[in-house]
Amino acid sequence: MSSENEPAGGGAQDAPPEQLALIRESVRRAKTPRAKPRTWRGAALAKELPVARVLVDKGVLHLDRYFDYAVPEELDADARPGVRVRVRFGAGRHRVRDGRREGGGLVDGFLIERLAESDYSGPLAALAQVVSPERVLDEGLLGLTRAVADRYAGSLADVLQLAVPPRNARAEKRASPDPLPPPPVPEPGPWARYEQGAAFVAALASGGAPRAVWNALPGPQWAEELARAVAATLASGRGAVVVLPDGRAVARADAALTALLGAGRHAVLTADAGPEKRYAQWLAVRRGSVRAVIGTRAAMFAPVRDLGLVALWDDGDDSHSEPHAPQPHAREVLLLRAAQDRCAFLLGGWSCTVEAAQLVETGWARPLVAAREQVRAAAPLVRTVGDQDLARDEAARAARLPTLAWQAVRDGLRRGPVLVQVPRRGYVPRMACAACRTPARCRHCSGPLEGQESGAALRCSWCGREEGGWHCPECGAFRLRAQVVGARRTAEELGRAFPAVPVRTSGREQVLDTVPETPALVVSTPGAEPVAEGGYAAALLLDGWAMLGRPDLRAGEDALRRWLAAAALVRPQSAGGTVVAVAEPTLRPVQALVRWDPVGHAVRELAERAELGFPPVSRMAAVAGPAEAVAGFLGAVELPREAEVLGPVPLPVTAAGRPRRVGAPPPGEHWERALVRVPPGRGAALAGALKAAQAARMARGSEAAVWVRIDPPDIG
Incomplete structure (x- = not known):
């Protein structure tokens, strides 16, 4: 029942393994012949494109699809793709009166597209309300969030909750500033300390899309180096997104960017800013008034126009792993964005993760390091x-x-x-x-x-x-x-x-x-x-x-x-x-x-890791829950032929009064966990199988909880 447009993306040679294929598979949906809506009999209906395809904000896997609604004439002007809407939704609570379906509870949603006809043969309920005419969702963000949902075996509604901040009416009424002209090309500055640092900045300024894993020299200059990379991208007329692990790191990058470019050139997205200020900053980015964004984890979805650079600092920090479903990691989201938008990619830190080393080993990214003499001088x-x-x-x-x-x-x-x-x-x-x-x-x-x-x-x-x-x-x-x-x-x-x-x-x-x-x-x-x-x-x-x-x-x-x-x-x-x-x-x-x-x-x-078959060389998922529920889930899921199940093994019991980790059993309960491993190239198939099994289980109303996570952070 759904259809999506494929976002702009590069060829297979432009993406890390599985990333671009996942985007293409995620955003293509087969279109079936549609019938005209038989919802309204004598009622005023939008004259053109009277059907609205809506994603309802339910966040459950068996409802991870689009639903068709009729567009009343009075909502025609505001009901544009990308706006927030409210619709009636609720199984068993609908009634048909005067040819239209009514009843059900009001739920929030996003209007995905307008259609001339619907493939649903029954009567359509009408849109109840357009919450705001502000378009907060475009094709690029929709394609990215769908790809993230599929990669992590989650629902699109859950990912959109992470990507689109809650609405604030006062922030929407505030006018965003006019966009500033591109700044001049910056000097390499401290990037000259690295063997290819000046060339990296020059490539960004000329509109190129270099991809680098950056081993930063010790000292405080990393913030200025990030700022110069952003400034070079802005000088080329493109935008940039920089994700940092915490508010203190954001403050240092903010100070460096302000010192280099002045105020008004970038937006700061952190939870500490408060809902109104954060939403106002997000809207300024969405409207194109600001082309550069720095922030903590949620900034990975910032809707920057003409994206030219995505950067991540210290990808090994736990803060980059989202605790809410489907728990995506900022590094993987930015890899998807780099493939989707064909933009530059910069992964930096004082240390180096095995995932970063794999990007270099596969040739997808180039190392950006200093000579040993420079390291000894700075350390x-x-x-x-x-x-x-x-x-x-x-x-x-x-x-x-x-x-x-x-x-x-x-x-x-x-x-x-x-x-x-x-x-x-x-x-x-x-x-x-x-x-x-x-x-x-x-x-x-x-x-x-x-x-x-x-x-x-x-x-x-x-x-x-x-x-x-x-x-x-x-x-x-x-x-x-x-x-x-x-x-x-x-x-x-x-x-x-x-x-x-x-x-x-x-x-x-x-x-x-x-x-x-x-x-x-x-x-x-x-x-x-x-x-x-x-x-x-x-x-x-x-x-x-x-x-x-x-x-x-x-x-x-x-x-x-x-x-x-x-x-x-x-x-x-x-x-x-x-x-x-x-x-x-x-x-x-x-x-x-x-x-x-x-x-x-x-x-x-x-x-x-390659010898032992551990991530990131392989892809892995964790399945946890009561022993009988885990056994039933593993027995029902249609895993890829190459999949290997490790376990299950008992999980430590959470003591009463102790904080409960994500995926850990409730206090006093005994859970088991199994790990499912597949070789490279089969991660999408594993995620799809687990998502389908979890959706079927939820549709049946199974009582015992089964927790599924792709790429679990600890498999010790």
Whole structure:
């Protein structure tokens, strides 16, 4: 019952594997002969194109299609493709009176197209209301959202909720500014530090569409480099979209663009702006008044006209993965946009993911890196301390710092602030035997023991009982050590060790944006590190084994990314910048940190993934739910012949009062999860099969929940 126009796109050679094929398959719909509507008998009907094809905003897979409605004459002028409408929709609640179908609840929707005839043989209900004459959906955005829905086995309505912000009437009444003329071509600036940096900027300015994976040099100049890439694209008369992981990164890019181009050249799309301001900015982009957009995750769908560049900073950050259905990743959405609009693509960061390495290995993108001399000139000195050295070092007993780290802190505080990265927020986490590292367990319920503030007795995190006379059941030792010490406890210990130095903390409760260049200890959890004016004099990366020891396929990649993000804030070695990482020196991520070689680490990780058949070399989906429901779903779905089912295996039970992760079982319930893997080129077939099975299941009204996710972030 649907038909869509194919958006402009390049040939197969212009797209990553599967991307362009997915777009073409997603937007083509077979057209069947239509009958004239028999809805209105003697009532006023639009004289031309009296049928409206509508996407109803229901968000369920078995209703992921278009429905035809009649267009009353009084709504004819406003009922244009792309506007928001309200229609009556509801099974079993319709009645036919005077030849037209009535009843049903009012639901929101988007008018997709106007037709002369309908292929529905029965009477058509009429459009109830045109919510606003503002056209918020065009063919390009429709094609993109449909492609995203198909890639992630989701519904088009769910993706449009992510792509089109809620309406704000006051924002629609405000006039958008007149578009400004293209700015002059910028100088390469700091892009000259990279081997092909100046050529990349020149290609953007000349209207080209280069595709690059950018390994940024440490330091604060990444924001200016992004701004110059956007300015070069604007100079060619085209638009640009830049997606960043959080509001702090957006603020830095915003300041860099304003300093380079002045105010009014770009829009900022973040949730912090508030609904009216954000919608007004979005409308300015949709109307063509603004050609450049920077923002967090939702900006990936920004309807920029004449798109010339899509850019993503730090694609390994969890914030780029949308938590709402169908949970698309910003990197994959921008890849679809680059293929659909034949525009330039820039994937940048201090680190390098295996997905980025795969884009380079397949030849779809080119590496944009600096020579080793430039890397050594910009990076701080990185030194390591093995965890066994930490346990034997007498200096560690005062503040968990080995002698090398102690010296780095002392020397750094003479010249400026020192950053201390702790991979856990809070005070004291779970404890373990200091001799053999056996986890400390409660004698009553076997729950994990946790330390308390101010030297209080241990307490069980399950039953709450205190434990005053613990000893290790394995080796008999009585001494304990924290498995991972939280940020607040670390700040307390460092404050005692350096009593004359101010200690600041940055984490979930309070995230600092910047700190002054005066001497201070800054204790931060990963991702919350503030920027120091002039750079940090030194940095300590504590408890590296805790980050590397996670049972997750991406543990090493993620640990290296977080270390590099903290180390990039430190002054270069020529200015005395030093980083001390407390982690086993022989491990691959630690060696990549010492050499400052994230690309080499990602290439080796990709080779191992290829041997084992893990993503991104393969495509994978997760199916989770109660055991019987998962078994029934897997038995009903018509998987591709090449598909391999791994599992199912039981999922950890969510404790009462604990936050529930997406796809995790409700508190107290026992779920299982199965992984379905297909080889390259079969991802679209896998998504289609899972979507069809889930739609059929929903149509039957199955009670037990089954959760399906394409490209699950953790398959550990």
